[in-house]
Amino acid sequence: MYDSLLMNGLNLLHTLHTSNIKRGSLKISYQARVNKKKLFSKEEIHVKFLFDMFLIIIGTAILAALFYYVCIKPMSYWRERGVKQTDPIWVFGDNWMTATKKESFLDFIIRCYNYYPGARYHGVYQFLQPTLLVKDPELLKKITVKDFEHFTDHRVLISEDSDPHFGKNLFALTGKKWRDMRPILSPSFTSSKMRAMFVLMSKCAEDFTNHFLKKDQECIEMEMKDTFTRFTNDVIATTAFGIKVDSLEEPNNKFYLMGKETTDFSGFWKSLKMTGFFLVPKLLQYLRISFLSRSATQFFSELVDETIKTREEKNIIRPDMIHLLIQARKGIQQKEENVGVDTGFATVVEADLGKGKMKEITNMDITAQALIFFFAGFDAVSALMCFMSYELAVNPDIQAKLRKEIEDTLSGCGKEITYEALLKMKYMDMVMSESLRKWPNAVATDRVCTKPYVIEPTNPEEKPLYIEKNTLLMIPIVGIHRDPKYYPEPMRFNPERFSDENKGKIDPFTYLPFGLGPRNCIASRFALLEAKVVFFHLLSHFELVPVEKTPIPLKISKQSFNMVAEGGFWLGLKRLKK
Known part of the structure; x- marks a missing residue:
């Protein structure tokens, strides 16, 4: 028993002694590094400074390039394609007012709709997403019905994997x-x-x-x-x-x-x-x-x-x-069995x-x-x-x-x-x-282009517009419903618009x-x-x-x-x- 205690004591003294030697070595090593730094010439210090500055400049340039391609360049997507567009703000696009709670989503749609009166379509930006706002009834008919195979999907914001x-x-x-x-x-x-x-x-x-x-x-x-x-x-x-x-x-x-x-x-x-x-x-x-x-x-x-x-x-x-x-x-x-009287004028037809x-x-x-x-x-x-x-x-x-x-x-x-x-x-x-x-x-709905598509021009101001796959289109429902061209005095609540005498005059692609x-x-x-x-x-x-x-x-x-x-x-x- 005593022998084991003695051996343990000797081992402890040996460990302490060794650790003291190591600490001393560390002190010497640290002092050597300090002395070595003092030996650097002015030229070497200048080169090191320039190298550090070069790294900072390169890093800043990379960040600036990323910011440009992610946040600024998308804001000119439609302009580059010869399409009239709004004046978006970086990152937020046209949604700055809604994001800061200064505008309702309904007012946002109406504002975007009225940006270019008379245009069949123009570009808008939903945050970083370039979006083609389509408001011409004939064009809406082609996109949503006649050429539906090119625009079969809605935009997916929430995937099956996440929810x-x-x-x-x-x-x-x-x-x-x-x-x-x-x-x-x-x-x-x-x-x-x-x-x-x-x-x-x-x-x-x-x-x-x-x-x-x-x-x-x-x-x-x-x-x-x-x-x-x-x-x-x-x-x-x-x-x-x-x-x-x-x-x-x-x-x-x-x-x-x-x-x-x-x-x-x-x-x-x-x-x-x-x-x-x-x-x-x-x-x-x-x-x-x-x-x-x-x-x-x-x-x-x-x-x-x-x-x-x-x-x-x-x-x-x-x-x-x-x-x-x-x-x-x-x-x-x-x-499917649709029989007898239907539920009303607003009822949609099933394809x-x-x-x-x-x-x-x-x-x-x-x-x-x-x-x-x-x-x-x-x-x-x-x-x-x-x-x-x-x-x-x-x-x-x-x-x-x-x-x-x-x-x-x-x-x-x-x-x-x-x-x-x-x-x-x-x-x-x-x-x-x-x-x-x-x-x-x-107040609005959307479509995603699932197959490339070309919008043919119908007036001298337009040229053929190539729509790439995955391009997002917006259908501004409330903007169309409140357009005086289709509904005079749009803010007046007037059920007579839908009387037997008047409802036949309504273009179905202006009521959606x-x-x-x-x-x-x-x-x-x-x-x-x-x-x-x-x-x-x-x-x-x-x-x-x-x-x-x-x-x-x-x-x-x-x-x-x-x-x-x-x-x-x-x-x-x-x-x-x-």
């Missing part, structure tokens, strides 16, 4: 994947399916109206966006998921809260993420930053999984999108793309389609309702005329509205068509609230029917009136990417005296 629940939806799909999925989903939105869904929608509208009838108030003041999103939430819950929800009676139900979270783009971080998807989409894809929150995707994934499991176990059949996708997974496809056939349809594919359906139905349709209710409130003569048609329709169908009776209401359709003209749900060509909105019938149902029930019992908080004239918020009113859509429901 499969959003990247796999119908709007985001490209090429063959889109062509296979569209015919599978189309039968969900035929007029025959709408007739089947009408009963469910009408019940939601009755519950919605009864909620306010129970209130002992002559005039109920409310924010319409919050109110109408609760209605659209309940309609989607019952028509798509088979779930009974009453979001007015149960304001904090999980289905509504998840919908609100999914469609809310206000706030600094959400706005920053949205800007990132436009500015540096590849970086966000590389970092796998998802568009939807984890809680929302988990909620809807579990909901769809449970819905599919329940339906398959209990053999439940409902006329909705989830049922069609379950059938398609089994190799069964239904035919014949043949039969869709996907190698495999997973639960995630079904969830992705249900999510985009929910996303559009929750936010876009409620926006239509908000703008229409505002226009009716500030134009009481139009509201009175519409209410007269509602009363006449009710008396003609035994005090209970039917699908056919609702869709035969001409003035209702005129009011809705004018709402969508002045306040389109999507649901898009154009085969990539138009698949759910136009659903949206129109849902909006007509709720206004029929609501105006049967209430008058929409302005209140103190009502912004007149209405201005679009600059703080949100969504189409919402600055200060909110505040209106009053004034109980009718029977």
Whole structure:
């Protein structure tokens, strides 16, 4: 025992001694290096200085070149091709005002549209992305219909890899994947399916109206966006998921809260993420930053999984999108059936793309389609309702005329509205068509050139324009809808534009609230029917009136990417005296 302690002590002394020698050597070595530096000549120091400066200059030049090619050169893309263009700002392009919250997205589109009056097209810049803004109706017809094979896709901002629940939806799909999925989903939105869904929608509208009838108030003041999103939430819950929800009676139900979270783009971080998807989409894809929150995707994934499991176990059949996708997974496809009266002037025609056939349809594919359906139905349709209710409130003569048609329709169908009776209401359709003209749900849409294309000149100022593959095109919907060349006094709300005498004069390529060509909105019938149902029930019992908080004239918020009113859509429901 003592021997081992002695040996350990000797080893310790040896280690300490050795380390002292090494430290001494280090000191000598360091001193030698210092002395050596003192031996450098002035010429050597001068050469080293010049070499360091050379490296700094080279590095600066490389950074300047990178900045030029990434941030400055793209801003002259259209000028180099002989195309008129805007005056973009480095990095931000024409989006500087929207990025700094000084301009709404709607105003951005109108500003870009009016930059060169009379031009068929001109160049704009969405951040670093050169974009050809196309506004001539004949050219739009060629691009979106006649030569559709050259422009089949939308711009992809969110890839399947970074967010499969959003990247796999119908709007985001490209090429063959889109062509296979569209015919599978189309039968969900035929007029025959709408007739089947009408009963469910009408019940939601009755519950919605009864909620306010129970209130002992002559005039109920409310924010319409919050109110109408609760209605659209309940309609989607019952028509798509088979779930009974009453979001007015149960304001904090999980289905509504998840919908609100999914469609809310206000706030600094959400706005920053949205800007990132436009500015540096590849970086966000590389970092796998998802568009939807984890809680929302988990909620809807579990909901769809449970819905599919329940339906398959209990053999439940409902006329909705989830049922069609379950059938398609089994190799069964239904035919499209459009019969009887259609949902209105704004309804788009479905293109014949043949039969869709996907190698495999997973639960995630079904969830992705249900999510985009929910996303559009929750936010876009409620926006239509908000703008229409505002226009009716500030134009009481139009509201009175519409209410007269509602009363006449009710008396003609035994005090209970039917699908056919609702869709035969001409003035209702005129009011809705004018709402969508002045306040389109999507203020713009896009196309990506998938095959090289040449725009032939039609006037002396133009020359053939070669469109490269992957070039982005913008269709400025709200700009066209508010062009006095097509709609005199565009800011005047005038449903008579869509009367039987006038609607035949409208060029279909100047009225595009649901898009154009085969990539138009698949759910136009659903949206129109849902909006007509709720206004029929609501105006049967209430008058929409302005209140103190009502912004007149209405201005679009600059703080949100969504189409919402600055200060909110505040209106009053004034109980009718029977």
